[in-house]
Every structure is written in C-alpha cells, then in structure tokens.
Amino acid sequence: MKRISRNWTEYNESLSQEPDAQIEDTEWAAPLKSLIPGKIDAILEVGCSNGRYLTNLDRVVHAKELVGLDLVSCKTPEKMHFVQGDGMRLPFKDGAFDFVYSMGVLEHFKRDDRETLIKEQSRVLKSGGIVMILMPNCTLGSLRFAKTKTLDLFREFHHMAYTPSQIRDELRRNGIEVLVERFMGSSVHIGKLNLSAPARPTRYRVFSDEYVIMGKRMGGA
Numbered sequence: 001m002k003r004i005s006r007n008w009t010e011y012n013e014s015l016s017q018e019p020d021a022q023i024e025d026t027e028w029a030a031p032l033k034s035l036i037p038g039k040i041d042a043i044l045e046v047g048c049s050n051g052r053y054l055t056n057l058d059r060v061v062h063a064k065e066l067v068g069l070d071l072v073s074c075k076t077p078e079k080m081h082f083v084q085g086d087g088m089r090l091p092f093k094d095g096a097f098d099f100v101y102s103m104g105v106l107e108h109f110k111r112d113d114r115e116t117l118i119k120e121q122s123r124v125l126k127s128g129g130i131v132m133i134l135m136p137n138c139t140l141g142s143l144r145f146a147k148t149k150t151l152d153l154f155r156e157f158h159h160m161a162y163t164p165s166q167i168r169d170e171l172r173r174n175g176i177e178v179l180v181e182r183f184m185g186s187s188v189h190i191g192k193l194n195l196s197a198p199a200r201p202t203r204y205r206v207f208s209d210e211y212v213i214m215g216k217r218m219g220g221a
C-alpha cells in the first residue's frame with residue numbers, strides 16, 4: 001500500500017490543473033447540466049486526484065462548496081476543500097451532498113469493495129441528489145484488468161472492468177433511480193503477456209468503452 005500511495009502521489013502531482021478535455025464539451029456535460037440546472041450547496045468528488053475536474057466543474061454545475069476526497073494527499077487549488085480519506089468509509093454525515101461523483105475510480109477495486117463504494121456514495125447523498133459514475137467498461141466477459149494469469153494490464157492499480165448492468169443494479173439496490181446511461185468512445189489499455197518464455201513479453205492492447213451513468217437518490221436522507 002505504501003508503494004501504491006507513493007506512486008499515486010507522484011502521479012497526481014504531475015498532472016496539469018486543466019482536464020484532458022474542456023469539461024463543457026464532454027459527452028456527460030449536457031445531461032448533467034439538465035439534471036442540476038440551478039446552484040446547489042455542496043459537491044463531493046470521490047478520488048479527486050489534484051482537483052483538476054472538481055475545480056473546473058463550475059463550467060457545468062454551480063455549487064457553494066467543492067469537496068474532494070482522495071486516499072493520498074496532494075496539493076489542490078484553494079477553491080476546493082481537500083479531505084484525505086477512504087472512499088469505503090466516507091467521513092461525512094448522511095445526506096451531506098447534493099451531487100456526488102467519481103471518475104475512473106471503481107476499476108481500482110474488487111467487487112465487494114466496489115459495492116461498499118457505491119453504498120457510501122449513496123449514503124452521503126441528499127434525497128433527490130444526483131450521483132455520477134464514469135468508468136471503463138468491458139462488456140465482453142467483464143475482462144479482469146489485473147491479477148490474471150496472462151494479462152498484467154495496470155500492474156497493481158486496476159482490478160476489474162465492470163459492465164454497465166453491474167453498476168446499474170448496485171445503484172438501484174442503494175436507492176438510486178438510474179436516469180442517464182451513455183457510452184463515451186473508447187480507451188486503449190496496454191498490457192504484457194506474463195509468461196516465462198519468450199524472454200521479451202508480447203505486448204497486447206485491450207479496448208474498452210468509457211461509460212457514464214447518472215442517477216437520483218430516492219427517499220432516505
């Protein structure tokens with residue numbers, strides 16, 4: 001865990017403060033804006049890295065308070081409040097946020113932990129609040145990203161690529177009404193064949209669609 005944390009800190013600090021693409025031009029921006037048309041009290045990003053998405057989100061969603069949580073500490077902009085913590089044990093009270101989201105987080109966790117992550121995000125969401133999850137998706141066979149006998153696709157960082165139906169069902173079990181689902185192009189994941197021969201491992205490419213799912217918290221807090 002110390003090695004992973006050190007690597008993530010270095011990675012987070014190496015990132016630009018600007019997202020890879022203009023937020024307002026992403027495929028999830030328009031549906032999100034339609035779900036949150038006015039100003040809200042608080043947003044939580046689980047796995048916020050250096051805050052480059054959270055602090056630019058006001059191009060789409062307007063909020064009084066921006067809260068970002070990550071397992072490792074990182075220098076973040078002053079306009080957001082950074083909390084170092086575990087996404088499986090969110091240090092916030094029930095119903096604390098109007099909008100909770102994560103980008104590229106679930107694939108770092110195995111199934112049981114993924115279910116806990118989704119349960120926690122639902123718990124801290126207000127009744128009527130919006131949750132958004134962006135993730136890689138491998139529908140065919142729910143391809144494992146790591147810890148397999150053949151492909152070592154993200155070293156120790158990635159464990160599973162989940163199918164949309166798995167996430168949809170988990171959200172519904174936690175009181176979330178699914179409102180938007182959308183594929184968002186493709187990404188390429190590079191791995192190598194971990195066999196004793198040949199001496200130089202063969203490299204492979206696995207294509208997976210990026211996927212976004214949004215829902216509304218029904219009842220509860």
